[in-house]
Amino acid sequence: MITQISRDDLSLLERAVRHFRGAEEADLVRAFADTPSALALVAADEAGILGWCWGHHLARPDSASMLYVHQLEVAESHQRRGVGRDLLRAFMEAGAKAGATTMFLTTGEANVAARSLYESLGGGLATQGPTVNYWFLLDPR
16 A cells, blocks of 8 residues: 555654664654655555655746655565556656646666666656766755
8 A cells, every 4th residue: 555645644654764764764754744845655565664755846936846756665575566666656646636747856877677667657868868966965054
């Protein structure tokens, strides 16, 4: 079952964070959930956490909005069973209902499984040519 996280589901999101990121980051769940742009979905069954997808619904200055997927991850024991596909579809549907018209994400060039999934759901490479990603560490003064 896939759950779009709301204030009532923070314990489920905390379980997913513990599963995929570790206990030390689970305390940050409330701050994430309080961020207006935050969007998270968790796939779980009676046995536990199967996967999660999270990112943000971003407003643009041209009055359009778009989705950003920061992470899609499926427990190793449930990979290649459609969990990732279902999570990404649910993420896209939630974003479309909220008014987003586009979605973007990045993945490694060698991540064939992820690229196949994204292409099968209609994703295409950026039309402006090869994408180069830069990361900056910010000083939170």
